[in-house]
Amino acid sequence: MIRVEHLYKNYGDSVKVLFDVNFTFEDGKTYAIIGSSGGGKSTFIRCLNMLEVPTSGDIFYNETKINDPKTDLARVREKIGMVFQNFNLFDHMKAIDNVTYALRKVKKMNAEEARAKGLSLLEKVGLRHRADAYPHQLSGGEKQRCAIARALAMEPDVLLFDEPTSALDPEMVGDVLDVMKDLAREGLTMIVVTHEMQFAHDISSRVVFMDKGVIAEEGTPQQLFEHPRQERTKEFLKRYRISSQS
Numbered sequence: 087m088i089r090v091e092h093l094y095k096n097y098g099d100s101v102k103v104l105f106d107v108n109f110t111f112e113d114g115k116t117y118a119i120i121g122s123s124g125g126g127k128s129t130f131i132r133c134l135n136m137l138e139v140p141t142s143g144d145i146f147y148n149e150t151k152i153n154d155p156k157t158d159l160a161r162v163r164e165k166i167g168m169v170f171q172n173f174n175l176f177d178h179m180k181a182i183d184n185v186t187y188a189l190r191k192v193k194k195m196n197a198e199e200a201r202a203k204g205l206s207l208l209e210k211v212g213l214r215h216r217a218d219a220y221p222h223q224l225s226g227g228e229k230q231r232c233a234i235a236r237a238l239a240m241e242p243d244v245l246l247f248d249e250p251t252s253a254l255d256p257e258m259v260g261d262v263l264d265v266m267k268d269l270a271r272e273g274l275t276m277i278v279v280t281h282e283m284q285f286a287h288d289i290s291s292r293v294v295f296m297d298k299g300v301i302a303e304e305g306t307p308q309q310l311f312e313h314p315r316q317e318r319t320k321e322f323l324k325r326y327r328i329s330s331q332s
Contacts, residue, residue, distance in 0.1 A: 087111065088111040093142075094143055095140050096141045106143075108301075113275050115275060116275075117278065117293075118280055118289075125299065126299040128279055132248065135166045165242055166243070171253050175221045175229055182218065185239055189239050193240075204239065230254065230258075247278040247279065249280060250262060263282060266289070
């Protein structure tokens with residue numbers, strides 16, 4: 087469980103990004119964070135594992151206060167994994183080595199064990215046949231699926247996704263979303279900043295609409311997409327066509 091209390095984030099004195107954000111992310115659920123660009127979504131999710139340092143407020147992972155200077159952030163990030171918009175793979179490493187790097191360096195697995203686990207994870211995301219390819223030989227969708235496998239290698243309790251499909255060509259989005267749907271069905275706790283409204287509707291346990299640095303509305307997909315309460319939410323959702331079944 088991740089609990090956020092009275093979270094604020096400013097850049098200098100003039101740029102205020104998050105305002106008194108309070109929310110609890112429960113275990114085993116998938117959360118979609120939606121909203122217009124510039125609404126604070128990515129800043130919010132990056133605060134959850136301290137890639138962005140809050141100006142004030144508290145973030146708890148279970149009972150550990152993440153933004154306490156005494157907290158071992160490396161240990162926390164083993165449990166709160168992250169998948170980035172632009173993949174962040176090591177260009178000089180094959181796909182299998184990208185996936186197994188942390189297993190060997192952090193978990194001190196021997197090479198044989200790490201490779202076996204890495205191949206299993208690549209198979210999970212449909213990439214076992216590309217294990218020995220370098221990132222420049224992979225499509226954008228393959229790179230993102232490799233990045234997901236790498237994040238899963240550490241066996242996180244929570245996986246954060248910061249717009250995981252926004253850098254992909256449209257025809258590559260589906261394979262990445264299919265992997266994420268499988269993870270959601272398996273019960274992995276996921277927090278996803280996304281512009282993929284159909285995914286948010288079909289897969290999320292809860293949808294969070296952020297606007298101008300605050301959580302303007304949240305609820306089940308059915309509540310938020312079919313019966314939004316706030317005018318700003320209604321206005322945002324007008325541009326999207328959501329089918330009740332994908």
